[in-house]
Amino acid sequence: MGGVKEDEIEFLVELLSKYPLESLRKIASAEGLDYYRLKRIYDRYYGKYLVVSATYNIRLLGLKSFVGFLSVPADRLIEVALRMTKNPFIGYVNPAFGFKNGLSVIFYVPKDQVKDIDEMLAKYSDDFEYYEVWAYPPPKKPKEWGDWELSYDYAILMDILKWDARTPMKRIAERLGKTRPTIRYMINRLQEKKLLVGFFPLVDMNVHDRGVIGIASELKEEVLDKFKDYEISVGYLPGRGYLLEWFFSSREDMGGKVLEFSAYVEKLLVEYFEQSFKELNDNNKKTAFQRMVKKDGSGYRSILEF
Template sequence: MGEPIMDELEFLVEILEKHPLDSLKKIAEEEGIDYYRLKRLYDKYYGKYLTVSAFISLKRLGLRTYVGFLTVPSDRLLEVGLRMSQNPFVGYMNPAYGFKNGLSVIFYTPDDQRDRIEEFLSQYSEDYEYYEARAYPYDGDDNFGDWDLSYDYAILLDILKWDSRMPITEMARNLGKSRPTVRYMINRLKEEGILLDFAPVIDMNVHDRAVIGLTKELDEKVLERFNEYEIMVGVLPGYGYILEWFFSSKEDLGSKVLEFSAHVEKLLIEYFDETFKELNDRNARTRYARMVKKDGSGYRSMLDF
């Protein structure tokens, strides 16, 4: 697959941000765009470099988000990554080197299973550290819900998270439901504050490196200084902040480290490896369906996998 033309990709992202679920014909009519040009770009990039994904309230579902950093010997990275990718409570993991050499991991913990985190991580490494992560700016809200839906909703959430533009007929076929039933289920997810929005998500492989930094204090001027980079900021309650800068391996790694290290206390480089991407994608496709008990009574144990 050739490198994406960024102007074309950014144009398609901008269009899908305004019309995440509309048909291409409707988008072309409303935006005054040539339909065949739009379809050419869509066929070229959609599903390869970007998809439209559902934004889901993990808090409403009773899931807490954590970042973990595990020491894993280089000759065991793939073995440990494969085992982690079979656990739906692992959001994603990638090779990383810095204050821990091994894996950088995002994982989700049911609110009532926080006492199992140490046992969970020790299945994969004897040396690790982890932090709960919240959105920036931090609102201090600590009211988490729980899973109170039937199992069918877990399957639907997987579909919407993976590709929200899947035709409703195909969703209905996958769920064994009628189209009106699927529409009702989607509307219920919205009404209950679980399904928040739909938006295009660019594939990580457009950026194949990231600098992750942890800091106890955040100078917001740093965000202004680096606003030309794609940067994400999160709050680590009880510790401070996590900053993640995305970039390409074609850029100078040494200058990135020097540039960002002045603003954080801990730093590592994360590598978006193609093999790990495949493991992460495979895990994500059926995440909720494997997290939730078949009778819909709540979450399985994160130690079951």
């Protein structure tokens, strides 16, 4: 992160958490900040190191979330990743080495296509394992899975808001060939149906270029307290346990991290956030919903089509 001031990124993240869609002038006025200083910081980092992204309730959209680990020879990593990131149901792919040497994958599957997961992953590797993953802590009474019940235009809108929720309304209206009031109505409808959870600033993975992924049959509460100074993510694996992921920089002692975290998990691997893979993932993510959904809006395409 040469030349990047982490305190300025943190400052911007804090502001955009409070005012995700407001203009810089409104933010400066509300917070009593110097507009030109805020604009300099915003122009320096926004779109490069962080972006405001829409978060959706995939359960209500009828999608199930999975994490997978595939054995792939080192000399075939890019080739396999290229093929995988043509599939819009693949959220991201990164090199990973540990209990599986090859690729770690996040992917989303329509609820009625879960039976096809093995066939999909077998296109890329003959040795893999995967787990359904929920947000932590899991709900005590999970809601029913929904379905895609929107027109195709909503898929395009959702991609735009997912990629950059601060995209000017005028540009969104031009992209969809609709008026700005219609776009506002569509966004309000997503919120009213609770499909759109909210807008949140996301720091780019380039800030953390390594991760340690662990799978544990039980979650020891001391883990979250012990590593509270690290960026840590926890997922619930129904019937299997928990997914723990720690993010850090390659400048830190990776060997020490592995030893430290291995005491709390049964399976462990190290994930690498490389620029070439980031570009593949970003290109796939930009239009994911509009390639998942049938153009007549009647539902999702097959995960085996790609």
